[in-house]
Every structure is written in C-alpha cells, then in structure tokens.
Amino acid sequence: MRDSANIMKTETATDRLGLAMRASHVLVAVFVVAALAFAAIGSWSGDTFFLRLATEALIFAGFALSVDILLGYTGLLSLGQALYFGLGAYVSAVVLKEVPSFWAAMGAALVSALVIGFVTGLVANRVRGVYFALVTFGLAQVAAKAVYNTRSLGASDGLIGVPIVPIDIGVTTVMSNSPVGFFLFTLAFIVVLYAICAYLLDTPFGRVLVALRANEARVPFLGYSTRHARLAAYVLAAVIATLSGALYPMLRGFVSPELLFFSTSGNAVITVVLGGVGTLVGALYGGVILTILKSVVGSMTEHHLIVIGLLFMGTVIFLPKGLMGFVRPRVERLISGKSK
Amino acid sequence: MTAFLDYFQFVLAPQMITGLSLGVAVVLVALGLTIIFGLLDVINMSHGEFYAVGAYLALSLGLSGVSFWLLLFIVPLAMVPVGYMVERGLIQRVFNKPDRHVTTLLLTFGLGLVMEEVLKVVFGPNTQRPPTPISGAMDLFGVILPNYRAFLIVVGLVIIGLVAIVLNKTRLGAVVRAAAFDRNMAASLGVPVTRVYALTFAFGVALAGLAGVLLAPVFSVFPTMGRDFVFLAFTVVIVGGMGSIAGTVVAGLLLTQVQAISSLIVSPVWSDPIVFGIMVLMLVIRPQGLFGRLGHA
Numbered sequence: 222m223r224d225s226a227n228i229m230k231t232e233t234a235t236d237r238l239g240l241a242m243r244a245s246h247v248l249v250a251v252f253v254v255a256a257l258a259f260a261a262i263g264s265w266s267g268d269t270f271f272l273r274l275a276t277e278a279l280i281f282a283g284f285a286l287s288v289d290i291l292l293g294y295t296g297l298l299s300l301g302q303a304l305y306f307g308l309g310a311y312v313s314a315v316v317l318k319e320v321p322s323f324w325a326a327m328g329a330a331l332v333s334a335l336v337i338g339f340v341t342g343l344v345a346n347r348v349r350g351v352y353f354a355l356v357t358f359g360l361a362q363v364a365a366k367a368v369y370n371t372r373s374l375g376a377s378d379g380l381i382g383v384p385i386v387p388i389d390i391g392v393t394t395v396m397s398n399s400p401v402g403f404f405l406f407t408l409a410f411i412v413v414l415y416a417i418c419a420y421l422l423d424t425p426f427g428r429v430l431v432a433l434r435a436n437e438a439r440v441p442f443l444g445y446s447t448r449h450a451r452l453a454a455y456v457l458a459a460v461i462a463t464l465s466g467a468l469y470p471m472l473r474g475f476v477s478p479e480l481l482f483f484s485t486s487g488n489a490v491i492t493v494v495l496g497g498v499g500t501l502v503g504a505l506y507g508g509v510i511l512t513i514l515k516s517v518v519g520s521m522t523e524h525h526l527i528v529i530g531l532l533f534m535g536t537v538i539f540l541p542k543g544l545m546g547f548v549r550p551r552v553e554r555l556i557s558g559k560s561k
Numbered sequence: 562m563t564a565f566l567d568y569f570q571f572v573l574a575p576q577m578i579t580g581l582s583l584g585v586a587v588v589l590v591a592l593g594l595t596i597i598f599g600l601l602d603v604i605n606m607s608h609g610e611f612y613a614v615g616a617y618l619a620l621s622l623g624l625s626g627v628s629f630w631l632l633l634f635i636v637p638l639a640m641v642p643v644g645y646m647v648e649r650g651l652i653q654r655v656f657n658k659p660d661r662h663v664t665t666l667l668l669t670f671g672l673g674l675v676m677e678e679v680l681k682v683v684f685g686p687n688t689q690r691p692p693t694p695i696s697g698a699m700d701l702f703g704v705i706l707p708n709y710r711a712f713l714i715v716v717g718l719v720i721i722g723l724v725a726i727v728l729n730k731t732r733l734g735a736v737v738r739a740a741a742f743d744r745n746m747a748a749s750l751g752v753p754v755t756r757v758y759a760l761t762f763a764f765g766v767a768l769a770g771l772a773g774v775l776l777a778p779v780f781s782v783f784p785t786m787g788r789d790f791v792f793l794a795f796t797v798v799i800v801g802g803m804g805s806i807a808g809t810v811v812a813g814l815l816l817t818q819v820q821a822i823s824s825l826i827v828s829p830v831w832s833d834p835i836v837f838g839i840m841v842l843m844l845v846i847r848p849q850g851l852f853g854r855l856g857h858a
Contacts, residue, residue, distance in 0.1 A: 530675035
C-alpha cells in the first residue's frame, strides 16, 4: 500500500515538470502564430524596418536562450555569454566574406563553438556561484579587448560588407536580405533551437541538470558526474549562443566589437529575467518585450535604459520568475483541465 | 649603466608612480566592494556608479564654490544615507531568497544601469574635468612627481590604513567581523546585525564616493566612468580574495604595477587583457584568491 502511494507520488512529480514544459510548448506555439501574423501584416504593408527589427529581436531571443540554459537549469549566471554570440557573428562574417555560403558559415560557427566552448568550459566550470559570473565576465572581456585591437578583424570598426547570402533549405531558397523571408527563416531557426534545448533538457541529462541546481552536493552520491553534466550544459549554451550570433551579420551586413561587450551579455540576462528564468520560452517573450521597450520608450526618450533598468529591478524584487512565472501556471491549469 | 639609469629616471619610475596612484585609487574602490562582500555576501554591481556619483557630486559642488578639502568630508558623508537606504530598501528585499548571490547581483546590476542613465540625464554625456586642487610638481631624487599625485598616494594610503585599523583593532571592527563570521551568533550576543549590515554597505559606498572625489581631477568625470573603473576593481578583489582587506591592497598595488610596466613593453591596449588574464588564471589555480575572507581568520 505504501509502495503504491510512493509510485503515485513520483508519477505526479515527473508530471509537474513535464506539464510545465508542455505549457512552454503551448506558449511557443502562441508565439509562432503571433509572429506569423506579424509577418503577414509586414509583407502585406510592404514594411522593411519593423520586420528587420523583429528579426533582430528573434536573434537576440535565441541568444538569451543560452543564458537561460545556464541560469535556469544549472543555476549559474553567465555575465560573458556575449563571447559566444560575438564568436558566431565574427566567424560567420569572416567565412561569408570568403565563401558566401550559409551552410559553410553555420558549420564553421558550430565547430568554433564546440572547440572554444569546450576549452573555456573547462576553465569556467572550475568555479561556482559568484566566481562563475566573474570568470565568464573576464573571459568575454579578454576576447572583446583582443578583437577590439586586432587589425585583421577590423579592430574598433568591425567588419563591414558581409555579402547577401542565399539560404538553401531544400524546398526553397531564402535570400538573407528579404525582410519577410529572412524573418520567417530566423523564426524557424530559433524554434528549432528551442526544440533542441527542450528535448535535451527532457532527457536524463536534463534531469541531472535540474538535480544539480537543486542540490549539487547530492548528485554525485546518486551516481552521476556533475562535471560532465555541467560541461555539457556549458557547451550546449555556447553552441546556441554562437549559432544565434552567426545569423547577425546576415541580417545587418556587418559585425562590430560591441557584440562582444558586457552590454550584450547584460541585455541577454535582462531578457531572460524579464521573460522568466528556467522556462526556455521566457527567453523568446523576453527578447520581444525588450525590443518593444527599447523602440517604444526609445522613441520617446533616449534615456530608455532608466525605464528598462527600473522594470528589471522591479521584476527581480516582485516577480522573480518573470513574465512566464505569471503566465505559465495559468496555461498549465488550462492544459491539465483539458486533459481531465 | 647610465642608459638604464636614464631609462629608470625618465620612463620606468614615472610610469610606476602613475601606476601607484592608480593602484591606491583602485584599492579604495575595491575595499568597499570587498568589505560589502565579506560581510553581506553580496556582489555590488552598482559600486562603480557610486564612485561616479561621488565624482559628480565633487564636480558640481566644486563648481558652486565649495572647497576641495571640505568635499573630501562632505561627499562620503552624503553617500552614507544613500547607501543605507539602498541596503534597507532594495537589497534586504531579496536578501533571504534562496539564490542570494545571483539575485543581489542582478538587482545591483539593474541599479547601476539606472544610476548611470540618471547621471547622463542630470549632467549630460560629456566628459568634464574639475580643476586640480594642488598644482605644481616636485622633484623626487630626479624623478618628476606631480604634487596632486603625491597627495593622492599619501591620502589613499592613510585611508587604507585607517580602514584596516578600524576593522582589525577596534570594537566596532570586531562587531563587523563577528557579524561576517556568524550572523546568528552575533545577533544572539546582542549585535544589531541588520543595522550593522546597512551601515557597512553605506560605508563601502562612501569609500567609493571618496575615491570619486580624489580621482575626478586626475581621470576626468563622465557618466560611464564607474563601469570602466569597477572592472579593474573587481579584478583586484578576485585576485586578492573576495572579502580580504590585505589581499585587496596587495593585489591592487601589484596589478596596477603589472599594468603600468607591461604597457612599456607591449602596446598599452594589451594591458587590460593581461590583467584580466591574470584574474582568470588566478580563478583557475586558486579560486579563493591570495588571502582568506573577512572574519575568517
């Protein structure tokens, strides 16, 4: 009798996590529908500016996803994630200027992310907590200064003149300068990144990460290697950030060392906190919220950072789980109500 | 031999003295950071902005005719209530959440963002420079040393010494160290821990403000001055050991010397990466830094 009660208990426990992720999926579906509607309106009205702004928002949302993997699943705050975003942007720009091939650029970005992510991951994962935040910050700072002072990478000017590339995705070819086409492609790309993260975090590997966040000292006693899990999460986050960054020069046609600066990392952290830490989908909504805030408040005053900063502080104090902490439980209730 | 002496007199020594005055200033800012971390277990990401506020207060009060010598006292005192309110009004709100490090770091990061923008609104984005309160230069065994730099080094060292004495030799310091070592035990022995926390935060912030007053005539005043400077202070705190006073002083003076001397050998733009490289190396080899933590022997 007692055993069956225990089984019941664990079943509901796994259901809680699964239910939360299902709610995230539903919210991603809502997000995609809204984005498609936006694309339809944009192409109907012949708009370029807002479509390209929205594409940039999506790229930064994908970047924020990588911060959420670290902060939301391993509990480690990275203040230097811009290192990988900038890595992707620069690798992509350099490759595209040599061979204008989308898949070559993405392949090079992926390889560089795996190599650099693995090496820096070995360094960063030697420390925890505050030190992790500061070591990631330091690594990004070194990289930013190095790029800023390297003449062959354009130094402080960055690299300009990245050519327009055709993106061959089998069924059709999208040009990177087509506002609607590239927006839809980026949307699909970010949703795939989300799906990969959501899938991996639902595997036993993902559960080890959740366990790490809850009680790191206990995980080794259950027979799991914390070092491998943390390193894998770090490399995954690096890959996500790099691949998002690789899209940036295709959209804007240039890269600048600002992409590696602390403000880029800081923006990703703000995005995740506003959207909701540990939900994955929060990064997508957060990216859109931040972009809207920046352009709406930014059109009224150039000091929009005051509003964003105050909103951010308010979120940390009053709504620590962000927008998704408010929305997602309601969606969960909606889904579980339906399934009953 | 004479070639080396000339090199020493005209290149190396002035560079080292410039490094020393920067080092003393960095230590002042880093001391506040390390004391706040040692006692409250909070990373104050807005520390650099408090330093900038100190510099701007000195600039604007100085322009309205307040003497520099008075500012050295007024500005830190004015920062105390600000720091007290920030600690009680903001930090205490999230202090007892499970993930204190991350939450307080995020909160003070947001605060710094807002403060920097407010400075831009109030004072404009341009760089301003208050007049140097002590002009002239002295000849120290053949090495030319601007008087204000000499003053900065002496005053800075005196303040650092006073802070160390207060923390290590007085009853007040013992109370602070006790609260850092074991909060609950200190509270049950009658230490008003919440007030000690808030006042310590205010004290750290006041030190940053004082550094702002002292450095404004040397490095000029601009809204992002805090962000640029606090990176170096963080590096110093990490290399010295978070929460360690002695470590902060040693690391601050060492790192600024490394920076000063390396910029003679390689291009000065590489001195920052070198210093950050040392920090990363330090974190990998010895994450706890050179020295132990405040209140932990």
